[in-house]
Amino acid sequence: MSNPLEFLHHYVEAVEKELAQYPLPEKPASLYDPQRYILKIGGKRIRPVFTLLSCGLCGGNYKNALPAALATELLHNFTLMHDDIMDQAQSRRGEPAVHIKWNLSTAILAGDGLFTQSMLSLQNLPDSVNHKKISGIFLQAVNHVCEGQALDMEFETREEVSSEEYLEMISGKTGALISASMEMGGIVAGADQKTLLLLRELGGALGYAFQIQDDWLDVVADPDKFGKKVAGDIVEGKKTFLMTLLLESCNKVEKMWLLHCLNKKPLDNASVNKVIALYKNYGILETTELRIDGYYSRAEKILEKFGESEFKRDLNKLIKTLKTREY
Amino acid sequence: MSNPLEFLHHYVEAVEKELAQYPLPEKPASLYDPQRYILKIGGKRIRPVFTLLSCGLCGGNYKNALPAALATELLHNFTLMHDDIMDQAQSRRGEPAVHIKWNLSTAILAGDGLFTQSMLSLQNLPDSVNHKKISGIFLQAVNHVCEGQALDMEFETREEVSSEEYLEMISGKTGALISASMEMGGIVAGADQKTLLLLRELGGALGYAFQIQDDWLDVVADPDKFGKKVAGDIVEGKKTFLMTLLLESCNKVEKMWLLHCLNKKPLDNASVNKVIALYKNYGILETTELRIDGYYSRAEKILEKFGESEFKRDLNKLIKTLKTREY
Secondary structure (H helix, E strand, C coil): CCCCCHHHHHHHHHHHHHHHHCCCCCCCHHHHHHHHHHHHCCCCCHHHHHHHHHHHHCCCCHHHHHHHHHHHHHHHHHHHHHHHHHCCCCEECCEECHHHHCCHHHHHHHHHHHHHHHHHHHHHCCCCCCHHHHHHHHHHHHHHHHHHHHHHHHHHHCCCCCHHHHHHHHHHHHHHHHHHHHHHHHHHCCCCHHHHHHHHHHHHHHHHHHHHHHHHHHHHCCHHHHCCCCCHHHHCCCCCHHHHHHHHHCCHHHHHHHHHHHHCCCCCHHHHHHHHHHHHHCCHHHHHHHHHHHHHHHHHHHHHCCCCCHHHHHHHHHHHHHHCCCC | CCCCCHHHHHHHHHHHHHHHHCCCCCCCHHHHHHHHHHHHCCCCCHHHHHHHHHHHHCCCCHHHHHHHHHHHHHHHHHHHHHHHHHCCCCEECCEECHHHHCCHHHHHHHHHHHHHHHHHHHHHCCCCCCHHHHHHHHHHHHHHHHHHHHHHHHHHHCCCCCHHHHHHHHHHHHHHHHHHHHHHHHHHCCCCHHHHHHHHHHHHHHHHHHHHHHHHHHHHCCHHHHCCCCCHHHHCCCCCHHHHHHHHHCCHHHHHHHHHHHHCCCCCHHHHHHHHHHHHHCCHHHHHHHHHHHHHHHHHHHHHCCCCCHHHHHHHHHHHHHHCCCC
16 A cells, blocks of 8 residues: 655655654663664654644745654654553554553653653754744643643543533644644744744644544444454444534433443444444534534645645645545 | 751742742643642752752842742652652652552653643743753753663662662762752853853762762661661662672672572561671771762862852751751
8 A cells, every 4th residue: 555645755754864863872771772662663753744844834944843843753752652551552553562561660761751852852953943932832732732631531430521522632632732743843934923823723723633533434434444443432432522422412312321331331233333323313424524624624724824835735735635544 | 846957948938939829720630630739748849949049159039040940849749750650659758649649640641741840830930041051951850860760770670789880870860850950040040151060060969968878877867866767778678879889898698698688678677687787897887978978078169169148158058957967
């Protein structure tokens, strides 16, 4: 299968090169080996690419933004390391999670260290960049990510979650770092406050679109292309965007049944099929699809306000690729 | 019992006031409640006081350094939250540790958030302060603390640790943040590079002195004043500075016996007494005391290089108080 993001390969390569050159010491091995490990097992490097594109979009030299791009990728990998502990995930990108390959303490500490490295990476930005401003935006985003993760954990033990609360949660957990990735690119380019706000909004819209699309694909994806079990979220009784919408739309009897299911997950086959039938009954799939399209359109509309450039074309292409993704 | 650090009360009060005013939101409660909790259960606030004193020592207005002082205290509390998980500590300052009062995931996430807040606190420094420089020094120290903690964990499962390796470990785990606390005070005061290096050395010497003194007091403290069980480190088979010195000094038979003991801790009463007898036999207590005095003297000598001021007098008094502490 060809890589639909192939047109971004020179940005991804620039990020990989910067990552490979990042001076993580050899010792203590228990601190740095897990950091090297999680960075090596990959990922799409989408956040750092957003930083580079957004710097170029604002007329800056995208190479100047590499340390900021790296910061977003290091930070993202730190959150994965700690999230995998909190979610008791066994694997990450097909490899054992850090707390499984090593142990709990090592994963906590290596994560703390990786967070530190992400901030240290900002030290490598050109002196012309306002350091206080860029690190302030980055840190506010990190705090927002923490808030999103806290809400996500709180929602697990709460009976009901509204779709509005769900959106608040993902705006932190997914949106904040994408917004910051774009805004930081703008800061490196010396963009004005108005432009920075546009970039933040653009990133936020993409974050919503991407996360809700994840929830939607869980139900509608082609099993041959999806790469994981379709309806896995339903089986696990996850409070996805679709589920929060359904709970707000269905009748009392259905709601009682749903809450009962979410309470005693995993759901059996018959229950999963019934949930899907309810999604169809109440038009949840269409409503969700409209919502995803709405967020992507908002992102495209914001992008229109920027002057023509190869970066704008690449960002447009990236949005179109994300929009039509099937996995 | 009167507080021997009473003469510093107006600095401590300034820190407490700044802490109380620090704008931690109410929600999500699972993120911010544990942060408020650990900050509330106290501590001596010694690191932020070092920052304020060191700012004054360099001719700055110590109040300008309050956001940097706060950063060191927030950071310290973040490390406590995560260390308590790694050490499986049940309590902190007589209260349940965060991961006991809440749970593992909450303690990891609240710690991450507190680390973020510590960095965000630096945003409140006056614009005249070089933000890139002060955050660089802070973050290098945090990374050094992570390295120290990693070494500490590695040492637990290693058979032998040299006294030199032990010193390397505590220079990270204890010294780095004290050094940074002092250096950051200097930066706020606009001190030159030479002065900043002096402050770093001064903090480093105090860090060594304080940590080795902790190890020493474990053996020699007056049980009525110590507040915890004397020789607790020996019972637990900890590789303290004294133990690493003893392993380097004793004969082969004694060494084999010691390594055997460290391997199958906890030690019984007879073994504890034998270890103390070996400490006396090989002059470990005297050697250690000389070492502690040496580090405190080095700190005092560095302090002499600064001009007279109330801050210098207070720092001198603080060093003398630490030197003669019995618990």
